[in-house]
Amino acid sequence: MTLDEILPDLRRQSVDVRHAETGLWAASMLRERISGGQLAPGAKLSEEPLCEVLGVSRNTLREAFATLAGEHVVTRIPNRGVFVARPTADDIREIYRVRRFLEPAALTWSTTSPTDALHAAIAHARAARSDGSVPGMASANQDFHAGVVALTRSDRLNAQMTQVLAEMRLVFHSMVADPLFHAPYIDDNAVILAKFEAGERATAAVLMVDYLRRAEQQLLEAHARA
Amino acid sequence: MTLDEILPDLRRQSVDVRHAETGLWAASMLRERISGGQLAPGAKLSEEPLCEVLGVSRNTLREAFATLAGEHVVTRIPNRGVFVARPTADDIREIYRVRRFLEPAALTWSTTSPTDALHAAIAHARAARSDGSVPGMASANQDFHAGVVALTRSDRLNAQMTQVLAEMRLVFHSMVADPLFHAPYIDDNAVILAKFEAGERATAAVLMVDYLRRAEQQLLEAHARA
DNA sequence: TTTCTAGCTATTGTTCAACAATCGAATCGA
DNA sequence: TCGATTCGATTGTTGAACAATAGCTAGAAA
Incomplete structure (x- = not known):
């Protein structure tokens, strides 16, 4: 989806909304559209139309760009402009590198364990799987x-x-994802949670590393095909 | 690479360093001063004098502020201004929370192990201790x-x-640090490195957690006194 | 025709000046 | 002393201006 197609949508939300921190507001506005997939990876974010539609000045919009660039949501090419980030294979590897440290570490060394949210996420994922809802599975898995x-x-x-x-x-937005990508991992998550709650944290961590390795591999193969 | 190809680059670097990156340049300028301690925690960063000194406009300076705020180097209070961040006790706890996950995780699950830099850091720390150089010890410990x-x-x-x-x-800048804060930890680091290289990663991780807990405790006590 | 170069154009990078919004302090009245 | 009000200084935001750059286009050279 290109910039021009979502301009009306953006304009609708920016009427009548006054905010203290306009820059941050503009950033969140764009972030939403990008995360939601309405602004596809690689799309150019031209300053002039965006200013007009959001009702902010170029200076304010550029503050928003600075914020989003810091979050790697957006890529800035000097004198060329700002583009929705398009993850490369190396980016995928880096993402999973981070996750393979963060997630097992959380399972291993966290001191508190209110796991309600985790159970809920698994329940949502299973419900979405029953409904055949791919976005539902994806969202629940992220949760x-x-x-x-x-x-x-x-x-x-x-x-x-x-x-x-x-x-x-x-x-996911930048390639044709396998609709069944998330389905098999739901049960992996359930097992990891069970082990964690049984106090077998090391086992849970190992399973998590294994899960992340398989998911990374699968995504890298899909990325190579695209 | 021919002469013609590098001319634009040369010109950009020598004549005017500042097209397409002035904001980032200003940010690094301030970051340096803050890390170096020339700008103390809590200090107010007034826009007008800073613009004058850095030779940039208020808009550009505000882009720099956005960057630094994203790094938690600086705190922005709406309609009040920008201040050098002054870490609270909770900030100290958060810092060590992060470190207690990140560092043990690195020791446990990292696949490569070029430890030259670690040995060098310990050597520098010991040399600094012999010289009685507190900044030297601090810097080597961070390394x-x-x-x-x-x-x-x-x-x-x-x-x-x-x-x-x-x-x-x-x-460290926001309180009178014990000159001997780093001294006892140098040997802890050496032991951790030894265990890691001996393949006893779990032990190294446990020692690291223990080290971080003690350092946190010591800093929190010093902070409470201040 | 092809290729190369020199302008042209649209867009980004940066600055400036102005005004609105807000906070803190000085002031004033009880 | 205390609270409310005014005032001044600073930040938040804007619009317009100019500089610098990338990519395009048209024309010159082969």
Whole structure:
């Protein structure tokens, strides 16, 4: 989907909305559209039309761009402009490198264990699988893994995980994903959670590393085909 | 590469360093001063004088502020201004929460192990201890722990660690640090490295967690006194 | 025809000046 | 002393201007 197609949508949301921190508001506006897939990876974000539609000045929009660039959501090419980030194979490897440290570490060394959110995520995933809802499975799966990192109770690590999962969405948007990608992993998650709750944290961590390795491999193969 | 091809690059670097990156340049300028301690925690960064000194416009300076705020180097209070971040006790806890996941994880699951940089850091720390150089010990200690995370070979995790260590410098700047704070930990680092190289990764990780807990405790006590 | 070069154009990078919004402090009245 | 009000300084945001750059286009050279 190109920029021109979502301009009306953006314009609708920006009427009548006054905010204290306009730059951050503009950033969140764009972030939503990018995460949601309405702005496809590689799409150019031209300043002039965006200013007009969001009702902010170029200076303010550029503050938003600075924020989004810091989150790797957007790529800035000097004198060329700002583009929705398009993850490369190396980006996929880096994403999974981060996850293979963060998630097992959370399982191994977290001190608190309110696992309600994890159970809920698995339940949602199974329901979505029954309904054949691919977005539902994807979303529930992300919730599960975000929940694992949430066990750390660290804002910074959670922020990093959120960022990485946002990039994961870009990966899915940038290639024809296998509709059944998430389906087989739902039960893996359930097993990992069971082991964790049984106190077998080392086992849970090992299973998580294994899961992440398989998922990475599968995504890299799909990426190579595209 | 021919002369004609490098001329534009040369011109950009020598004549005017500042097209397409002035904001980032200003950010690095301020980051340097803050990390170096010339700008103390809590100091207000007024826009007008800074613009004048850096020779950039307010808009460009604000882009730099957006970058630094994203790094937690600087705190933005709406309608009040931008201030050098002053770490609270909770910030210290958060910093060590991050480190207690990142560093043991690096020791446990990193696949490569070029430990030259770690040995060098320990050697530097010992030399600094002999010289009675507190900044030398502090810097070498940071190098060691940055080196541990570097074992992950993940740019993102390294960036996170760099950020956290920058905040550690703010912690030290914001209170009268015990000159001997780093001294006893040098040998802890050496033991951790030895265990790691002996393949006893779990032991190394446990020792690291223990080290981080003690350091956190010590800093929290010093912070409470201040 | 092809290729190369020199302008042209559209867009980004940066600055400036202005105004609105907001906070803190000084002031004033009880 | 205390609270409310005014005032001044600083930040938040804008619009317009100019500089610099990449890519395109048309024309010259082969």
